[in-house]
Amino acid sequence: MAVGRITIEDVAAAAGVSRQTVTRAMNGLPEISARTRDHVLRTATELGYRPSRFASNLAARRKARSVGLVLGSLRNPYYTELAAELLDVVTPRGWQVLMASHEQGDDVELVAALSGQADAIVGYFTGPEAALVAAARGVPLVQVERPATVPGMHAVILDFEAAIEALLDDLRGRGARRFGLIESGRPATGGYRPTRRRRAYERFAGPGSAARVVVADESIRGGADGLARLRAEYPDVDTVLAFNDLMAMGAIQRAQLDGVAVPADLRVVGVDGLSLGAVMTPPLSTLSIDRRALATEAADIVGALLDRAEPPPHPSVVRTVTPRPLWRESA
Amino acid sequence: MAVGRITIEDVAAAAGVSRQTVTRAMNGLPEISARTRDHVLRTATELGYRPSRFASNLAARRKARSVGLVLGSLRNPYYTELAAELLDVVTPRGWQVLMASHEQGDDVELVAALSGQADAIVGYFTGPEAALVAAARGVPLVQVERPATVPGMHAVILDFEAAIEALLDDLRGRGARRFGLIESGRPATGGYRPTRRRRAYERFAGPGSAARVVVADESIRGGADGLARLRAEYPDVDTVLAFNDLMAMGAIQRAQLDGVAVPADLRVVGVDGLSLGAVMTPPLSTLSIDRRALATEAADIVGALLDRAEPPPHPSVVRTVTPRPLWRESA
């Protein structure tokens, strides 16, 4: 019997109608009698017919659209809250979202895989832009946090320079004198490179601050470890900035275990603005990244790129979102 | 000039070669001289050529595969940890994952939208199975938690009957006498229906327990509110089961604010087994759902369905995962 895939042709033959009639039945089009539609639908399920999404999208006037989203991890609420925002923003436009995370492979591999299924790819990238663009095979890329420097790459920049400068100023106003940083470092990967957040910290946190940095895993546990090491080396630090909220939460926990009161003895500030931080004790002060704005900007860039009439290459589109301090009680 | 889309034909013409040669260049195939490949690639980027994923997947021998994943929310770590596990499991098989959440629309709408882009759809559904299967248009569905009762629907059941019975027994062994439940209810939706977890609780929690139930929002805040109401109505409850870990965390927080010691004065247990629960104070005891097993079972079902040679309909495939108590310190 049927060896390969069951096509519209098979259904048409079995039902004794034309292909077009099958299409009409499957897609609920009006120009068909209820009787034949039911008949066709029935034989379709009997045969186990499943329309080819590739064929229908190729032939149809309006094609399905989808955006790839590349995140650092689905186990960090920052990324998943960003995904939630992006879903909120693009679903009304009828776009689908394809997920990928760095836990599954490096940038370039992920982009190569997504480029076959997505019309645009948004996300966090760390690899060289030229390689990413090449892997994208013409699919536009929008990278978060880093500026775009090659054609085909666009960006939503997170301005941590300005944000961290402002944050440190505010902290000084609250009595902070000696800052320390718990920085993120991928342990196994080997090739550690200072993050943009670290560079901004070192630039604005005052004399000696560049030394008061420990590198830890990007997790609650990592933050706890980081704080222990930081305090062991620099007991007189009075204010700790953590790379992200998860690490800050770990740091607070560790401080409390060690009998250090937060914020009385030690101020702790995270980065991200997770809603989770509000329900900790004490509630976490943080440099909040407006994820809704981020998602909206990214979607706008993608929308503009996809709807553009003229053929590419388009000049890189760049938007900026500036994180803002969100004062709760840990600093 | 070029009004519509730029096709392989345009590139071929501009480069002065045949379509086939463009394909060879774009896909890095061997039978082409480095010289012509570079030339073709260059003109492709000049023209801004982007291969149609629908056309290439239609023509190519091996087609891209993707799984749709329908979750309750991307703002609840349970769902995002499940997504992370599914990504871990399916990426090695070369599948992509399309995300959708109930926050974006009802079941049937989501399935209808995904069915145009996915080869199978896995997830949490609440709508009528027949409507879901119809909306899927032949795309196989795997539902989590609920058993499958119609052809085209498959399932990974979470056996809360057995799990909650065992949990309550263990709790009695730990001294629990009067149970209360903080149940999940979608507030705005109106149509509240008892969850499977509630029904299992009512069946096994002993006389009077069916009354000691409050319905709250599926969030930390909801759990806090729920606990306040439960204690107001039933001050003598000594053990609270929450619908999920997030709600349990809120309940613990609220209890502590009210001067109730956990677990000394009140035992609190959640459901899910979030890793986050381990870093709370006290660490959260919970009925843990093995998300990796869940993801693996779902992927296996999908894999079996997609690779099956015979034409459908296939009988419903059903697997079961039984949650297990994870004792930490809150109960």
Add this chain to the structure above:
DNA sequence: TTGAAAGCGCTAACAC
């Protein structure tokens, strides 16, 4: 190494 022809499975426009 390159090109020409023949589909992949479907929808759109038009006939009937």
Add this chain to the structure above:
DNA sequence: GTGTTAGCGCTTTCAA
């Protein structure tokens, strides 16, 4: 209401 004819844009034979 229903069938017929053309494509959609690409990859795959197979010849040259």
